Amino acid sequence: MASVSSAADRSLPLRERKKLRTRRALADAALRMFTEKGFDATTLEELVDVVEVSKSTFFRTFPAKEAAAIEAEVELWSAYLTALRDHTLSGVVLTEMKDILCGVVTGLDADWPDRYVATRRLVLTAPTLMAYTAHHRADIQQQISDRLADKLELPVGDLRPQVLAELTTTAWTIAARAWVRTGGQGGRQFLLESVEHAFQTIPASLELSVQTGR
Known part of the structure; x- marks a missing residue:
C-alpha cells in the first residue's frame, strides 16, 4: 500500500x-x-x-469498481485540474498547459509511474474499463475546457478552449502509450521527454500539407 x-x-x-x-x-x-x-x-x-x-x-x-481500477489515471488528471486552477496563464496557452502537465507528473508519488503502467495495461484487458476510462477522459477534457474559458474570459461557444483541452489529452495519450508499451522504460524522465516531444510536434502537424509532403 x-x-x-x-x-x-x-x-x-x-x-x-x-x-x-x-x-x-x-x-x-x-x-x-x-x-x-x-x-x-x-x-x-x-x-x-x-x-x-x-x-x-x-x-x-x-x-x-472501475474507478478503483484506474486510480493512477484519476490522480494524474485530478492533480492537473487543481494545478490549472491555481496557475496564472501567460504567454502561449498550449505551452503553459504542457508545462503544467509536466509539473504535475514530476510531483506525483514515487510509485506512480509503475502504477500508471500497470493501470494502462489492465485497461487494455477489459472493455468495460476501456469504456469507463474513455468516459472519464472526456469529462476531464470538458473540465479543462471550462476552466480555460473562465480563465481567459472567452465567450460561450468559443471552440478554442475545447480544442486546447483535447490537444493536451491527445499529446499525453500519444506520449504515454509508447512509454507504457515499453513497460515504463526510462522511468519518469523518459515520459516527460516524450510529453515535451508530443507537444512540440503539434504545430508542425497542423501545418502538414500534401504540397510539401512533409
Whole structure:
C-alpha cells in the first residue's frame, strides 16, 4: 500500500488521512487483484474483504469498481485540474498547459509511474474499463475546457478552449502509450521527454500539407 508521506498529506486532519489511506489501500488492492485474476473475474466482495472494509465504505470512496481500477489515471488528471486552477496563464496557452502537465507528473508519488503502467495495461484487458476510462477522459477534457474559458474570459461557444483541452489529452495519450508499451522504460524522465516531444510536434502537424509532403 502506498504510504501517506507527503507534506500535504501530513497536514490533513486525522480523519482525512484515514480516508486517504483507505482509498489508497483499495486502489492498490484493486490494481493487484484485477491484474492477477482479471477485472471481471474479481468481485467487489473479494476486494473489500482483502482490505477489510465494508461495501458501503467502498462506495463512499469510489463511485464504481472501475474507478478503483484506474486510480493512477484519476490522480494524474485530478492533480492537473487543481494545478490549472491555481496557475496564472501567460504567454502561449498550449505551452503553459504542457508545462503544467509536466509539473504535475514530476510531483506525483514515487510509485506512480509503475502504477500508471500497470493501470494502462489492465485497461487494455477489459472493455468495460476501456469504456469507463474513455468516459472519464472526456469529462476531464470538458473540465479543462471550462476552466480555460473562465480563465481567459472567452465567450460561450468559443471552440478554442475545447480544442486546447483535447490537444493536451491527445499529446499525453500519444506520449504515454509508447512509454507504457515499453513497460515504463526510462522511468519518469523518459515520459516527460516524450510529453515535451508530443507537444512540440503539434504545430508542425497542423501545418502538414500534401504540397510539401512533409
